[in-house]
Ligand SMILES: Nc1ncnc2c1ncn2[C@@H]1O[C@H](COP(=O)(O)OP(=O)(O)OP(=O)(O)O)[C@@H](O)[C@H]1O
């Protein structure tokens with residue numbers, strides 16, 4: 001079920017933020033988002049839109065040095081960046097287990113550091129850098145209950161982007 005089922009071309013950071021915002025507006029607690037893409041592809045940029053979409057006025061910044069940032073909004077959002085995590089750091093050491101819950105939304109950059117995350121119910125976003133300002137955003141899920149969310153996202157974003 002994990003096929004890339006929605007692809008969106010973004011020509012600017014603003015468009016990537018808009019994609020995040022629309023997804024945020026449709027999101028509910030219990031959602032886990034695994035966010036892939038090379039350095040500087042726009043993962044944190046998308047999270048900025050997402051945070052906005054769930055009703056926060058805060059600006060998401062890369063949590064690289066602190067690993068986990070928490071944004072209390074209408075729904076509590078955890079923004080996790082696993083870039084600096086190594087195989088010796090367990091999910092429990094860094095407190096990641098507390099972030100993945102039915103009460104919050106959890107977005108994880110560099111999820112491939114812990115491949116077992118892909119076994120959990122999630123929405124996967126892949127951002128590919130095409131050229132300077134152009135990105136391809138791909139959305140998919142391994143979970144039936146998130147498919148309707150992605151279907152709504154797809155129709156809403158096609159009106160706006
Ligand atoms: N279409 C686009 N979408 C998103 N970002 C874009 C786009 N075009 C250019 N950019 C620029 O690319 C950069 C993306 O940075 P960002 O911090 O979001 O990347 P990242 O994937 O989180 O990187 P890292 O892996 O280092 O955390 C920003 O400087 C942004 O302005």
Ligand SMILES: [Mg+2]
Pocket residue numbers: 043044045062081109
């Ligand atoms: Mg980042």
